[in-house]
Amino acid sequence: MRVLLFCSVLSLILPAAAADRIAGRDFATRSEVIAPHAMAATSHPLATQIALDVMKAGGSAVDAAIAANAALGLMEPTGNGIGGDLFAIVxxxxTKKLHGYNGSGRSPKSLTLEYFQQQGITDIPPHGPLPVSVPGTVDGWFALHGRFGKLPMPQVLAPTIRYARQGHPVHQTIAYYWGLSVPRLSKWPGFKEQFTIDGRAPRVGELWKNPHLADTLQKIAAGGRDAFYKGDIARTIDAYFKANGGFLSYEDLASHQGEWVEPVSTNYRGYDVWELPPNGQGIAALQMLNVLEGYDFSRIPFGSAEHLHLLVEAKKLAFADRARWYADPAFQPAPVARLVSKPYAAERRKLIARDKVLREVQPGTPKELQEGDTIYLTTADKDGMMVSLIQSNYRGMGSGMAPPGLGFILQDRGEMFVLQEGHPNSFEPGKRPFQTIIPAFITKDGKPFASFGVMGGAMQPQGHVQIVMNLVDFGMNLQEAGDAPRLQHDGSTEPTGQNTMMSDGGVVQLESGFPYETVRGLMSLGHHVEWALGPYGGYQAIRRDPDTGVYYGASESRKDGQAAGY
Incomplete structure (x- = not known):
């Protein structure tokens, strides 16, 4: 990692814009991928190839997305797996319509807030049995497949089962994060036995096999979703948690059901940007865009202090509402329509000053109501179906809890609950925690324009806004929009209640590539600026030309991924 750090520091000294060596365009690490029939963009080249193979065999974009997601659970367990949750927009x-699916799981019904209080626990720990909630991914696969799939599920899962038995070489970024996880998680039963090689993480290029996962996927392929939630897999999970001080039970798994939801949108300069409603954080991106629409970015250069200042201030406003309103709507309904409305954005925009920073921000009061790691992938098929899918175990490799013989780790998404009565995201039995993972989609004039996502905790809505602005305001192509340097603002009040209220304006973290003039300009406005290596998310995207139907694909240059088509 010293080489990566050196390169990052060196880029602060050299001119800001990295240019494509052929086209001369700023920020392009490579060309967009262009294909006439189908496209896939994932964070692992082998998963991308699996998705293409599925579509070449007659599968839909949904079949391809499920196949790629299954492969990533094997190949990139540092970010996802069938022990986690899933969200998708199709x-x-x-029908010429977008469909949303919320595949997030709920807290164990036998675990209560009183238990934590009796144990003297004030914050849910990041690992072990207590942060585990019901994994919603497999249910999500079958819900999506039931509505939009073409190939039988055994055929969809077959490539991953084959790689799990025969092995695949581990990629560089994944090997690095795997190495970080092993010391933290090896204490939990089943992890060391199933996710290390003689107690260590696999090395770059080393073949990794997971025969236990192959067996689990084989059972799911043959028996459907109930094989996971009501069969031997569920019974194994139940027994494992009973033996290790946990609460996730067979009943929790058997009663799980995800749900189809209506995506929410706002129009940004003629483009409709779509997100899913809470319990996720997607509408924060819409709130930010609504505020930013009030400024003329044709007169504000990309990467200038004014551009980044306005972006950060809009984020502070949206995240104040995020901390107050975003939670499981079955327990705490949010005034979504008002939060994403233009009049509300106009009210909130008045709080922004162009010559100084917001040190603290209170949430709005809408009138009608008195180290997370993730994978994102997108697929598109010959019929025009496009899928935006995000899936995660939450914190790296999740809770570390790996039931024997199953080959996957349970997520630790329950860490996002607050152990405080009356908080919108307070822990309750059978409740869905606040979710950071959000897929996105853009339409224009009622036609699909782009399917995209930027993975990475609180960076995700910030990243979504930066991608939309890069495409719409700054005229970048799909690859340039992802390669351009990003910022992340940190320090807003969190919906998890683990931080105090923002009182100092937070911290602006800048990726290498922004000029020193911008840094000085931000500091003169009162921003606290830091250089940070790594927290800027991972991006994949597919755009469809509405006239020709041709697909354009882009993949994150910061990770191991690939966009490819045919």
Whole structure:
């Protein structure tokens, strides 16, 4: 990692814009991928190839997304797996409509807030049995497949089962994060036995096999979702948690059900940007865009202090509402329509000053109501179906809890609950925690324009806004929009209640590539600026030309991924 750090520091000294060596365009590490029939963009080249193979065999974009997600659970367990949750947005060319799926799981019904209080626990720990909630991914696969799939599920899961038995070489970024996880998680039963090689993480290029996961996927392929939630897999999980001080039970798994939800949108300069409603944080991106729409970015250069200042201030406003309103709507309904409305954005925009920073921000009061790691992938098929899918175990490799013989780790998403009565995100039995993972989609004039996502905790809505602005305001192509340097603002009040209220304006973290003039300009406005290596998310995207139907693909240059088509 010393080489990576050196390169990052060196880039602060050299001119800001990295240019494509052929086209001369700023920020392009490579060309967009262009294909006439189908496209896939994932964070692992082998998963991308699996997705393409599925579509070449007659599968839909949903089949391809499920196949790629299954592969990533094997190949990139540092970010996802069938022990985690899933969200998706699907463009259906038949109905010409977007469909959203919330595949997040709920807290164990037998675990209560009183238990934590009796144990003297004030924050849910990041690892072990207590942060584990019901994994929603497999249910999500079958819900999506039932509505939009073409190939039988055994055929969809077959490539991953084959790689799990025969092995695949581990990629560089994944090997690095795997190495970080092993010391933290090896204390938990089943992890060391199933996710290390003689107690260590696999090395770059080393073949990794997971026969236990192959067996689990084989059972799911043959028996459907109930094989996971009501069969031997569920019974194994139940027994494992009973033996290790946990609460996740067979009943929790058997009663799980995800839900179809209506995506929410706002129009940004003629483009409709779509997100899913809470319990996720997607509408924060819409709130930010609504505020930023009030400024003329044709007169504000990309990467200038004014551009980044306005972006950060809009984020502070949206995240104040995020901390107050975003939670499981079954327990704490949010005034979504008002939060994403233009009049509300106009009210909030008045709080922004162009010559100084907001040190603290209170949430709005809408009138009608008195180290997370993730994978993102997107697929598109010959019929025009496009899928935007995000999936995660939450914190790195999740809780570390790996039931024997199953080959996967349970997520630790329950860490996002607050152990405080009356808080919107307070822990309650059978409740869905606040979720950071959000897929996104853009339409224009009622037609699909782009499917995209930026993974990475609180960076995600900030990243979504930066991608939209890069495409719409700054005229970048799909690859340039992802390669351009990003910022992350840190320090807003969190919906998890683990931080105090923001009182100092937080911290602006800048990726290498912004000029010193911008840094000085931000500091003169009162921003606290830091250089940070790594927290800027991972991006994949597919754009469809509405006239020709040709697909354009882009993949994150900061990770191991690939966009490819045919």
């Amino acid at each position: 463009w259906d060319p038949k």
